[in-house]
Amino acid sequence: MKSKWTLLTFLTDCAPASKLLTIKTSQDASDLSTCTTFTGNVVVAADGPEEIALDGIKTILGNIDIENVAKLRSLSSTSLQAVTSFTLNNLPLLEELNIPALKNFSSLKWSALPKLTECKIATGALEGEIQEITIYGTSLKSLDWLTWPIGAVLNITANDNLKAFKIPYGTINVGSAITLSSNPSLKSIDVSSLGGIYGGLAISGNAIDTLSFEKLESISGFVQLNGDYKNISMPALTKISGALGVDSTADIAAFCVSLQEKKLAGHYDCTSNTQKANVPSTSETPTASSPAPTPTPSNSTDSDSNNSGFASKAAIAGVVVGILISLIVCLGIYYFVRRRARKQVKEISPKDPEADSVELAGADAMSVSMAGSRMSLNELESPVVRLEMASGRMRQELPAVLPVEMDGGWESGGETAGSVRTVASRAPLVRHELPG
Numbered sequence: 001m002k003s004k005w006t007l008l009t010f011l012t013d014c015a016p017a018s019k020l021l022t023i024k025t026s027q028d029a030s031d032l033s034t035c036t037t038f039t040g041n042v043v044v045a046a047d048g049p050e051e052i053a054l055d056g057i058k059t060i061l062g063n064i065d066i067e068n069v070a071k072l073r074s075l076s077s078t079s080l081q082a083v084t085s086f087t088l089n090n091l092p093l094l095e096e097l098n099i100p101a102l103k104n105f106s107s108l109k110w111s112a113l114p115k116l117t118e119c120k121i122a123t124g125a126l127e128g129e130i131q132e133i134t135i136y137g138t139s140l141k142s143l144d145w146l147t148w149p150i151g152a153v154l155n156i157t158a159n160d161n162l163k164a165f166k167i168p169y170g171t172i173n174v175g176s177a178i179t180l181s182s183n184p185s186l187k188s189i190d191v192s193s194l195g196g197i198y199g200g201l202a203i204s205g206n207a208i209d210t211l212s213f214e215k216l217e218s219i220s221g222f223v224q225l226n227g228d229y230k231n232i233s234m235p236a237l238t239k240i241s242g243a244l245g246v247d248s249t250a251d252i253a254a255f256c257v258s259l260q261e262k263k264l265a266g267h268y269d270c271t272s273n274t275q276k277a278n279v280p281s282t283s284e285t286p287t288a289s290s291p292a293p294t295p296t297p298s299n300s301t302d303s304d305s306n307n308s309g310f311a312s313k314a315a316i317a318g319v320v321v322g323i324l325i326s327l328i329v330c331l332g333i334y335y336f337v338r339r340r341a342r343k344q345v346k347e348i349s350p351k352d353p354e355a356d357s358v359e360l361a362g363a364d365a366m367s368v369s370m371a372g373s374r375m376s377l378n379e380l381e382s383p384v385v386r387l388e389m390a391s392g393r394m395r396q397e398l399p400a401v402l403p404v405e406m407d408g409g410w411e412s413g414g415e416t417a418g419s420v421r422t423v424a425s426r427a428p429l430v431r432h433e434l435p436g
Helices: 024-031 251-264 301-347
Strands: 013-015 020-023 037-039 041-044 051-053 061-065 075-076 083-088 096-099 107-113 130-138 151-156 163-167 179-183 188-190 200-204 210-212 220-229 231-233 241-249 267-271 356-359 366-369
Touching: 020 024, 024 051, 231 251, 251 267
Parallel strands: 013 037, 020 041, 037 061, 041 061, 051 075, 061 083, 075 096, 083 107, 107 130, 130 151, 151 179, 163 188, 179 200, 200 220, 210 231, 220 241, 241 267
Antiparallel strands: 356 366
16 A cells, blocks of 8 residues: 555555556555545546445545446445545436535535435534535435534535425525525525525425425525415514515415505516416516406497598598509600601601702712712612713713724734733734724
8 A cells, every 4th residue: 555655644545646546446445445544636537346345545635526326325434534526426326326425515516316225424523614515316315413503605406305404504695505406306405594584595396386495684695486385474574685586376465565555776676377367477576466457349430440441441442543554654755766667767867859950060079969968778779870960061982092003913922021921812803992
C-alpha cells in the first residue's frame, strides 16, 4: 500500500500522485480501507466489482463519484465520516447503501437508482452546511433521514415509491430552493414547520390534495403550487413581498377568497378548477370566481341578415362592373392604335403620280421635282426613267464621219507596244452608222 501512495504522516494518511484512485477490483477497495485519510477523488471503473466495502477509512478529502457501473450491488462503510461530495448515478443494480457514520459533506447527488428502495446514511448529527441534495429517479420509499438544513438546493423529483415527505425547516432562506415534483405516489407533504419563505418553493405534479401552511407568515421569495389540490390554507399569512402562484384542477375557491380578503400587497395568482375553467387567474386582488362574459348573440335579426346579403351582392356587382370597364378601355386603346397605324401607311403613297417627273435642265444640270415633299418608292426603284429634252431645245445631229474599216482577220500573236499588247482580228467587220 505504501509503495503506491505517499506517506503523509506517521499515520496511514494516503495520497496518490495523481490525486485519483480508480477502484477496479475488490482488492483496490481493501487497499483504500487501510488509510485513515485519503487525499484525492475516488471513482469506480465501469466494469468494477459487485460489492465495495470501505471499512476503516474515516475521511476522504475529495469526492466519491460512482457512475455507470453495471454490476455494483452493494456500497457500504461503517467508518466513513467525511467526504466533499457523494455522487451516485446510473447504477441499475444498486440495492444496498449503508454509510451510517457520515456526518460531513457538502453535496449529495443521487440519480437513476431504480433498485434502491432504502438506505442508512448519516444517522447521527451533522457537521457543516449542506449546499445541495438531489434525489432523482430512485425507488426510495422514505426520506425520513433527510432532516438537515440546506444552504442552496433540495430537489426531490421522480421517485416512484416515495409516499410522504416533511420539510423540516422553519424557514427557506434567501438563495435556497426546494422542489418537490413529479413524485406519483407522494400523497403527503408536511409544510407545517415553515414560518417564512425567503427563497423558492415549488410543489407540482404529485399525488397530494392538501397543503396546510399553519405557521407561514411571510413570503418574500417565490412560491409556486400546481396540482390537484382540494384544500390549501395559509391562515397566518400577513405579507407577500415576493410572488405566490396557486393553480389547482380541483375547487380551491375558498382559498382564493381568503387571499382576497387579506388584501395583501405584492403579486399573487390564484386559479381554481383549471380543468373546468370556472375561475380565471388573478393578480394582486384575486377572486374565487368571476362572472362569465356576456355571450354574443349567435343569431342576428332579419334586417341585419338582409342588409348583410344586400351589401354582399352590391360588392359583387361592383367588382363585375369594374372588370367590364377595364375590358372596354383596353379594347378602345387597341382599335385607336391600330387605326392610327393604318392611316400613316396610306400617307406614304403619292397623291399625284403624274406630277412626278425628272427633267434634263441642261448638259450639266438636272432637277428632280416631286409631288409635295414625299418621293414614290416604286418609281425610284424603277429601272427606266423617262428623260425628256428641256423645252426650247432643238434636236441636233452629230456630224457625219466616214466609216473606217479595220483590217480583216486576227492573229493570236501580236506586237506589243510598251505594256499594251495589240491583237489583229480576222473577224468580219460590220458597219454601223450613227442615227441621222
